[in-house]
Amino acid sequence: MKHVLIVDDSQTIRHELSGALKAAGYAVVEAADGVAGLECVQQTQFAMIILDVNMPRMGGLEMLDNLSSDPKTASIPVLMLTTEAQRSLIERARQAGAKGWLVKPIKMDHILSTVAALTA
Amino acid sequence: MSNNSARPKPDQPRAPEPSFPDVEPGSRNQPPSVGMRGIIDALLQGSLVDLFQAYGVAIAPLPREGRADQDRYPELSALITFSSTSDSRSPNANGRLSLSMPPEVVDVMQLDRAVPGRHSDWARELVNQLMGRFKNRLLPYGAKLQAGLPSSIGREALEAQVARAASRRIYRARTLRGEIVATLEGTLNEAELSYVGTTTDATEGQLILF
Numbered sequence: 001m002k003h004v005l006i007v008d009d010s011q012t013i014r015h016e017l018s019g020a021l022k023a024a025g026y027a028v029v030e031a032a033d034g035v036a037g038l039e040c041v042q043q044t045q046f047a048m049i050i051l052d053v054n055m056p057r058m059g060g061l062e063m064l065d066n067l068s069s070d071p072k073t074a075s076i077p078v079l080m081l082t083t084e085a086q087r088s089l090i091e092r093a094r095q096a097g098a099k100g101w102l103v104k105p106i107k108m109d110h111i112l113s114t115v116a117a118l119t120a
Numbered sequence: 121m122s123n124n125s126a127r128p129k130p131d132q133p134r135a136p137e138p139s140f141p142d143v144e145p146g147s148r149n150q151p152p153s154v155g156m157r158g159i160i161d162a163l164l165q166g167s168l169v170d171l172f173q174a175y176g177v178a179i180a181p182l183p184r185e186g187r188a189d190q191d192r193y194p195e196l197s198a199l200i201t202f203s204s205t206s207d208s209r210s211p212n213a214n215g216r217l218s219l220s221m222p223p224e225v226v227d228v229m230q231l232d233r234a235v236p237g238r239h240s241d242w243a244r245e246l247v248n249q250l251m252g253r254f255k256n257r258l259l260p261y262g263a264k265l266q267a268g269l270p271s272s273i274g275r276e277a278l279e280a281q282v283a284r285a286a287s288r289r290i291y292r293a294r295t296l297r298g299e300i301v302a303t304l305e306g307t308l309n310e311a312e313l314s315y316v317g318t319t320t321d322a323t324e325g326q327l328i329l330f
Binding site for chain 2: 009010011012013015016054055056082083084085086087090091094098099100101102103104105107110114117
């Protein structure tokens with residue numbers, strides 16, 4: 001079973017995503033910020049990470065930098081999930097190695113099709 | 121700031137006065153350009169309508185004047201701070217955006233009901249998403265805001281905070297389950313806004329694959 005990590009400070013968002021992904025056959029791990037997310041990737045081999053941008057302790061772009069700089073995690077596909085639509089932020093995420101950028105609100109069909117594509 | 125904003129000329133008919141008396145006069149003693157007058161209200165109200173519509177709740181904005189209970193808020197509230205980015209071309213801005221609603225409005229949103237504490241968590245997420253929409257809609261007007269993290273706030277604390285605010289804009293809207301209220305406090309000066317074109321690569325709900 002493929003594991004997906006959801007990193008978002010909103011428990012409701014994590015719960016919504018988690019429910020849909022579990023129903024689609026994925027194993028899901030949740031983290032509330034970038035610090036907790038980095039701890040998770042040390043313990044589990046993830047097929048993909050869904051990552052919020054604005055979070056306490058460590059934001060998503062900083063976590064993405066950490067993932068990209070570690071050879072053990074650099075190849076994990078990351079989808080950014082955020083309210084931000086500023087061009088400079090999207091470009092920064094692309095350059096840091098993210099595979100996609102989804103502006104909230106969540107469209108579950110987008111999420112499921114993207115997860116399926118990026119974990120194939 | 122761009123020089124593109126069209127200033128009113130003496131031979132032009134005067135634009136109507138702003139209908140929202142809570143708005144602080146321009147901090148630089150400049151009148152807002154005619155085209156920008158009311159743009160903050162339009163962007164915030166549009167963001168509010170679209171946000172709730174995205175979660176299956178229809179809302180109807182209400183007039184902002186003439187209410188005896190103008191300073192009363194629904195039970196569930198969250199707020200988020202904002203400031204202008206370090207980009208020197210961005211207008212000076214610093215303030216708070218709050219969003220209040222009855223829990224019954226959250227109950228009818230298209231969400232899973234099994235999350236413990238979801239009312240306050242979802243209120244924080246909603247004000248975060250409202251701020252995101254507002255920020256993104258301001259980008260074409262040269263305003264780049266950075267937001268803080270959303271936090272919950274009690275009704276009394278919010279009412280006291282808004283009452284103390286030197287500058288505030290209050291937006292009320294009706295739903296079938298009660299009124300929702302958004303409050304914009306602080307400095308965000310329409311006089312400094314001017315249309316600079318699209319600076320976003322994405323819109324709400326859009327997926328970009330790299």
